[in-house]
Amino acid sequence: MRAALHTGAGAPLTIEKIDLREPGPGEVVVDLEAAAVCVTDVLATEGLTLVPPPFVTGHSGTGTVTVVGPGVTRTRVGDRIVTAGSAECGVCYPCVQGTPSACDDIFGGMVPPRAVATRASGEPVHVDGGVGVFAEQMVLRESGIVTITDALHAEHAALLGCGVLSGLGAVFTVANVRRGSAVAVVGCGHLGLWMVQGARLAGAATIIAVEYDRRRRSLAGELGATHVVDPADGDPIAHVRELTGGRGVDFAFEAGGSTSASEQAFAMARAGGVVVTTSMAQITDLVTLNALDFGVGAKRISSSQSGGGYLKRDIPLFESLLARGDVTAAPIVSATYSLDDINVAFAAARDKEVITGVIRL
Numbered sequence: 095m096r097a098a099l100h101t102g103a104g105a106p107l108t109i110e111k112i113d114l115r116e117p118g119p120g121e122v123v124v125d126l127e128a129a130a131v132c133v134t135d136v137l138a139t140e141g142l143t144l145v146p147p148p149f150v151t152g153h154s155g156t157g158t159v160t161v162v163g164p165g166v167t168r169t170r171v172g173d174r175i176v177t178a179g180s181a182e183c184g185v186c187y188p189c190v191q192g193t194p195s196a197c198d199d200i201f202g203g204m205v206p207p208r209a210v211a212t213r214a215s216g217e218p219v220h221v222d223g224g225v226g227v228f229a230e231q232m233v234l235r236e237s238g239i240v241t242i243t244d245a246l247h248a249e250h251a252a253l254l255g256c257g258v259l260s261g262l263g264a265v266f267t268v269a270n271v272r273r274g275s276a277v278a279v280v281g282c283g284h285l286g287l288w289m290v291q292g293a294r295l296a297g298a299a300t301i302i303a304v305e306y307d308r309r310r311r312s313l314a315g316e317l318g319a320t321h322v323v324d325p326a327d328g329d330p331i332a333h334v335r336e337l338t339g340g341r342g343v344d345f346a347f348e349a350g351g352s353t354s355a356s357e358q359a360f361a362m363a364r365a366g367g368v369v370v371t372t373s374m375a376q377i378t379d380l381v382t383l384n385a386l387d388f389g390v391g392a393k394r395i396s397s398s399q400s401g402g403g404y405l406k407r408d409i410p411l412f413e414s415l416l417a418r419g420d421v422t423a424a425p426i427v428s429a430t431y432s433l434d435d436i437n438v439a440f441a442a443a444r445d446k447e448v449i450t451g452v453i454r455l
């Protein structure tokens with residue numbers, strides 16, 4: 095079985111033959127078909143993970159179950175599944191409190207790291223975040239996979255566990271955008287373009303796309319933004335206030351991947367408004383927010399880690415929205431690659447040359 099291995103900081107990923115182990119209790123083996131490249135995966139190879147190399151990254155993929163381990167109850171051989179960046183064990187404290195997107199098993203793939211295979215030398219191979227889908231096959235935890243139908247192309251289904259889940263989940267689950275409301279999306283790429291589509295579907299009257307890249311701005315317009323703002327063209331916060339009668343937006347979404355984008359989204363929200371951030375910045379990064387806006391301004395902040403909801407509830411719902419054509423992945427999957435070209439795909443994601451690249455396995 096071939097996989098893309100991260101072997102140490104600064105080294106390009108190497109495609110290696112590794113020996114996958116048998117599935118243990120609650121695990122399945124999946125023949126992977128496609129996997130989306132997310133900046134989170136790139137950041138993991140740059141040190142944003144607790145997992146020691148060598149490891150396989152990739153958290154959002156799709157494939158078919160070929161073996162089920164002991165104790166697997168709801169997944170069968172032949173099931174078409176998708177993976178996500180959250181495990182949702184169902185029994186840990188965050189899960190039973192109704193916040194499964196913060197499941198303890200997110201770190202359960204990191205501390206201790208989850209070993210899934212061995213190299214020819216006998217050295218163990220781990221997976222980042224407990225998943226690892228940049229491989230032809232993978233041993234996955236049943237708690238982190240969701241069975242889907244045959245409705246979608248694999249290249250589109252591969253986005254369900256990442257951009258679709260976090261982007262649409264931000265709108266429908268975390269923020270609960272209401273009909274007629276005003277929305278701003280700061281950063282219109284891999285996640286932000288799903289937020290724009292979700293806001294349109296939720297009936298937002300004003301959808302302001304804030305984005306540097308001209309092509310992404312025009313795509314945001316095609317997918318539902320009513321206004322586009324280029325941050326290079328004057329203060330974007332003032333621009334958003336101008337478009338909302340000086341008040342600010344009801345819902346401000348950050349999908350720009352930087353601390354400044356988070357600060358901008360916070361400043362764009364009206365008093366009493368909701369701010370949803372998705373940024374995966376470096377561990378040491380800090381965000382500075384105006385204290386008065388918390389107190390008197392009563393702004394509320396939440397993240398959209400894995401969409402803030404239940405994988406087994408939300409992924410089938412979002413799959414049906416895609417299958418019905420209510421939202422579209424076609425313009426968002428802007429490049430596909432073979433596993434051998436994964437370093438090209440990572441560079442394109444890092445440099446924002448593509449919106450979402452997909453690896454065909």
Ligand SMILES: [Zn+2]
Pocket residue numbers: 182183184185186187188189194196197198199
């Ligand atoms: Zn849990």
Ligand SMILES: [Zn+2]
Pocket residue numbers: 132133134153154179255256257
């Ligand atoms: Zn992701």
